[in-house]
Amino acid sequence: MYKYGWTEATYNxxxxxxxxGGLSNDRVQMSVQDPGDVNNAEFLTLPEHPGTCRMYIWINSIPDRDGDLQNDIIVHEMTHGITNCLTGGGTARCLQTLESGGLGEGWSDAMAEWTEQKSATVSDYILGVWVTNNPAGICRYPYSTNPNVNPLRYSSLAQxxxxxxxxxxxxxxxxxxxxxxVQTYGWSSRAIDDATGSKGIVYLHLFTDAFPVMSHELVVMQARDAWIQADANxxxxxxxxxLWNAFTSRGLGMLAANYVDDATVPAGC
Incomplete structure (x- = not known):
């Protein structure tokens, strides 16, 4: 993430x-096989203080399984540190409401998925299969472009x-x-450590660039708008x-509001 802009000056x-720039002495402290809970993991973010990640044992199988061995769980938790630091200028207090906290969980899942997609064919993605000992994983549906596989839309938030x-x-x-x-630019195995070019890289640049233009305790429409602005910048x-066509495919068009879906896109799209 350093090469994509999460640097000392941006509260890493x-x-x-x-x-x-920024303050030193704020490394991430990791607790593995932490005895404080089961079937869980968590990340505590404080402004310009060390982050604390606690990884627990999962007890859905015999023997139990260690969350530290499931990469997408680790990435999910570490991403909480990124999003809490970047949103709101390092205060670590801008994702406290229900909807903004939900956005935080969504970014963490999205980043975890980004690290696990391995080709230009974007497959449906299921989080946490191994630790849960369940092919359905942790979430209600696989992440998918197919509405028959994942029916969630903007209007789903109302419930x-x-x-x-x-x-x-x-x-x-x-x-x-x-x-x-990815359909437009392709995919690159080097995107994780090379922030130049376009293959698989545009997404992560927009992912990172959107945070500095987001407001405090934002809602989904504002997060969408931040991606549009990040692309403009x-x-x-x-x-x-x-971006508009992708968001609109899930009901988050220009006129979406109050959890009512909308399919409106700008003229020319």
Whole structure:
């Protein structure tokens, strides 16, 4: 993430900042096989203080399974550190409401998925299969562009009152964004450590660039708008129609409001 803009000056976790801005001595402290809970994992973010990640044992199988061995669980938790730091300028307090907290869960699932997609064919993605000992994984539906596989839409939020459930709606929208961008630009195995070019990289640039323009305790429409603005800032709006069509495919069109779906896109899209 450093190469994509999460640096010392943008409140990253780093023991020594080498004079590049921000505060030092805020490394991530990791507790593995933590005895404090089961079937869970968590990340505590404090402003310019060390982040704390606690990984627990999962007891859905015999023998039990260690969440530290499931990469998407680790990435999900670490991404909470990224999103809490980048949203709101390092305060770590901008995702406290129900809907903004749900966005946080969605970003974490979306980042976990990004690390697990391995080709230009964007497959449906299921989180946490191994630790749960369940082919259905943790979420209610696979993340998918197919509405018959994952029916979640913007209007689904009206019935949801839990952050992880809300997060699944947002993460699936981002799955659709990712699939559309990969269809346009292709995929690269080097995107995780090379932030140049376009293959698989545009998505993560927009993912990261959107946070600085987001408001405090935002809602889903504002998160969508931040992606549109991030594209305008970095790519002069070259991907605006791709983004709008992806969001609209899940009901988050220009006129979406009050959990009523909308299919409106800008003229020319």
């Amino acid at each position: 976790f780093q023991q020594n900042n080498f004079g590049n 949801l009152g839990e952050v992880h459930d809300i997060g699944e709606v947002w993460a699936n929208m981002l799955h659709n964004v990712y699939a559309a961008l 970095r790519y002069n709006g070259a991907n605006a129609c791709i």
